[in-house]
Amino acid sequence: MTTIGINLLVCMDELNGGTPxxxxxxxIAGHGVTLAEVRREYIADDAEYDRIAEAAREHGLDLFYSVPEPLVVGGAVHPGFGTFxxxxxxMGVRNVKFNQGDVRDASAAVIAAIDDAAAERGLTLSVxxxxxxxxxxxxxxxxxxxRIREVGGSIGYTFDLGxxxxxxxxxxxxxxxxxPYITVFHLKNVNGAAxxxxxxxxxxxxxxxxxxxMLPRLxxxxxxxxEFPIPADRVAGQLAAVRAAVG
Incomplete structure (x- = not known):
């Protein structure tokens, strides 16, 4: 059964207003979801990592983590990878998402090292x-x-529709x-302007x-x-539309 979550980009107005x-x-938990994806670019201070962990535990949320950095740069893993x-x-996160960067040019050894670092911490990754x-x-x-599949890597794929x-x-x-590669799906729609x-x-x-x-085929x-900005009074309706689509 498909699990539906909310990326914190949904709350852009609040984030831009300074709400952590x-x-x-x-x-988010009040909407009846069990998954939330937090975004690194909106974490303003070190203590927020612990506050996020506490809030997620208290409200029964599993967390994903969006890191807006390339996973591989110039054939090597991003220098901040271990920190991320x-x-x-x-925070007690399950999955960490990166920009793909130069994964297509990475050696089998680099991809294996990425997999090992994630496995040691009990994490899954996606690009x-x-x-x-x-x-x-x-x-x-x-x-x-x-390339990931060719070398037997475990890195998944977040498909961003928009x-x-x-x-x-x-x-x-x-x-x-x-x-065939999709392990996470970021749902949004666009106006199609040329x-x-x-x-x-x-x-x-x-x-x-x-x-x-598309959703029933996942x-x-x-x-x-x-994963798009939604006025607070329309989030419930957007969730209802997704729930209807996945059955």
């Missing part, structure tokens, strides 16, 4: 297609995932090609992507996260 993620987790994993352990020309194209992402539009690529084609300056996320029912046909063990 730890203070938002109770409201230790932060995750401190994402972002909105950059370096890390967001279908060709780059397919090459990264093929990001393809910022690269001028077809989200449906990307889904078809990359479906002018990227006008491209924006929308409420799920208002965009151009046929996301409803494995039951692939969590689906809402």
């Amino acid at each position: 993620q730890s203070a938002l987790l109770p409201a 994993l230790d932060e995750a352990v401190r 994402e297609n972002d909105q950059t020309p370096e890390n967001g194209t279908l060709a780059c992402t397919a090459a990264s995932l093929a 990001n393809w539009f910022w690269r001028g690529e077809d989200a449906g084609e990307a889904f078809e090609r990359l479906l 002018d990227r300056a006008r491209l924006a996320t929308t409420m799920l029912e208002d965009g151009v992507i046929d996301w409803r046909s 494995g039951g063990d692939v969590p689906v996260f809402l």
